[in-house]
């Protein structure tokens with residue numbers, strides 16, 4: 519494949535869920551290079567960002583990648599501001615009122631139930647208007663917040679799947695520290711995972 523052809527491909531979204539990507543030619547976006555069907559939805563992801571991972575749990579089709587000889591971006595971008603206190607807005611102003619998040623509510627309720635069990639105290643899980651270029655999720659004294667300007671409503675659809683639980687656990691582990699590199703953060707993540715598994719096995723959740 520020539521450099522020109524490689525430049526021509528665009529990133530398209532898989533029919534298998536959000537943040538799951540293939541490559542396609544602009545003239546035929548319904549079919550990925552690997553043959554998979556894709557969503558007609560346009561994606562804002564540039565080819566240069568192919569391979570970037572954030573808290574949303576993106577996945578990229580290896581078959582498409584190989585067929586076009588694309589080198590995934592070396593960047594593993596985690597654009598999150600976890601500490602709610604770092605947000606420039608006052609938290610109270612940015613919360614999405616309950617009547618504007620009906621689609622997300624069942625998912626948020628389930629995450630609140632899980633969070634409150636895992637931290638053994640009531641934990642609030644809410645939507646926040648953080649701007650399109652802002653964070654994805656955050657954690658702080660006000661609880662867990664998800665940025666409604668970045669995450670589509672359908673992402674919260676029940677039943678919750680791996681990316682949703684993974685992001686929730688990531689935020690809850692910040693109960694110990696905001697430093698992703700700290701040993702106590704990694705320990706908290708493992709413990710939360712174990713506690714969650716045991717809760718389901720024992721029927722406590």
Ligand SMILES: [Zn+2]
Pocket residue numbers: 539540541550551552553554579580581582583
């Ligand atoms: Zn593919």
Ligand SMILES: [Zn+2]
Pocket residue numbers: 598600688689692698
């Ligand atoms: Zn984090």
